[in-house]
Amino acid sequence: MIKIQPKPIEEITDIAGSYKKILIVGCGGCASVCLGGGQPEVDKLTEILNLNFEEKNAPNRAKGCTIERQCNKAFIEELENKVPEYDCVFSMACGAGAQYIAEVFPGTPVFPAVNTVSIGIDREIGVYEERCRACGECVLSYTGGICPVTRCAKGLFNGPCGGTNRDECEIGRGIPCAWLAIYNRLKEQNRLDDIHKLRAPMEWQNQTLRTLVQEF
Amino acid sequence: MERVVNSKEIKSILDEHKDKMKLMLKVCVRCTFCAETCFLYRSREQNPKYMPSMKIINSIGKLYKKKGKVKFEELEKMREIVFHDCVLCTRCSCPMGINIPEMIALARRVLRSQGIYYSYDKEPHSIATSNTEI
Numbered sequence: 001m002i003k004i005q006p007k008p009i010e011e012i013t014d015i016a017g018s019y020k021k022i023l024i025v026g027c028g029g030c031a032s033v034c035l036g037g038g039q040p041e042v043d044k045l046t047e048i049l050n051l052n053f054e055e056k057n058a059p060n061r062a063k064g065c066t067i068e069r070q071c072n073k074a075f076i077e078e079l080e081n082k083v084p085e086y087d088c089v090f091s092m093a094c095g096a097g098a099q100y101i102a103e104v105f106p107g108t109p110v111f112p113a114v115n116t117v118s119i120g121i122d123r124e125i126g127v128y129e130e131r132c133r134a135c136g137e138c139v140l141s142y143t144g145g146i147c148p149v150t151r152c153a154k155g156l157f158n159g160p161c162g163g164t165n166r167d168e169c170e171i172g173r174g175i176p177c178a179w180l181a182i183y184n185r186l187k188e189q190n191r192l193d194d195i196h197k198l199r200a201p202m203e204w205q206n207q208t209l210r211t212l213v214q215e216f
Numbered sequence: 217m218e219r220v221v222n223s224k225e226i227k228s229i230l231d232e233h234k235d236k237m238k239l240m241l242k243v244c245v246r247c248t249f250c251a252e253t254c255f256l257y258r259s260r261e262q263n264p265k266y267m268p269s270m271k272i273i274n275s276i277g278k279l280y281k282k283k284g285k286v287k288f289e290e291l292e293k294m295r296e297i298v299f300h301d302c303v304l305c306t307r308c309s310c311p312m313g314i315n316i317p318e319m320i321a322l323a324r325r326v327l328r329s330q331g332i333y334y335s336y337d338k339e340p341h342s343i344a345t346s347n348t349e350i
Contacts, residue, residue: 028334067325068324074306
């Protein structure tokens, strides 16, 4: 799922200070699962902002609510009567959710209250590891289920490079070499032939706007 | 200490959608077609608790029937239904045109208004481990 992280409170207060009535909108989807933008996080941010305003004797006030998903218009409709009553909206969903809210309410400034970090796995509660960059051309079939785009520091499609240094990437910082892991996994599965199958350079479709129409 | 339910707040949310929701609850003919479109129902040995019609009747249906005057324990039971037994994938469909996801979402909104929701820091894997493979 998509993983998000709350922005530093200073960044939020800096923007919020210019608006008197602030609506903080949480998301019941991925943002809730990774404990970054669900109802408890909305309540917490609302409280922090209001305490901040009260300390400064500022008239600004924030109110929070959480909708089921910000990436689906059917759920955004719940905000139709609410948003016009506020001067700005802080979205606690991923970038897609925040943009959809901004699109549905073009007359109201919509700000992200979180940073969208990655598509990742839940290692344990509160610990998430990136596993996918949504490159649009999955090669996991050939790489033993280890993504070279995400886990190789150089994003190499045909590795390893010459920079493998004792299981680690030459860039250091304790980063394991993804291609060594791919080699070991393929060897374990007796599929080392796959590593010889050269892959064409990636067409970086990620850099163009992709719309998916799923056939089912 | 017993948690207090703000019935007035619940009723005000219910009233916003009263006509539409009551109509949708009324037109359900219990045909069970929606059950066949629910992946949880199909993958969990067709346990009737996962039937979308059952989920709406026992959550938003009950809220309207009791005009929002429900006990905290009843809301806790509904929480299990709308947050645990339904993932709101929006793939369920009804031949009568009932918008099941909209009804579940409204039930969730009512529960959220009372501070009742799914706690991913306390029960993150209960959906995944509650039954057999999907």
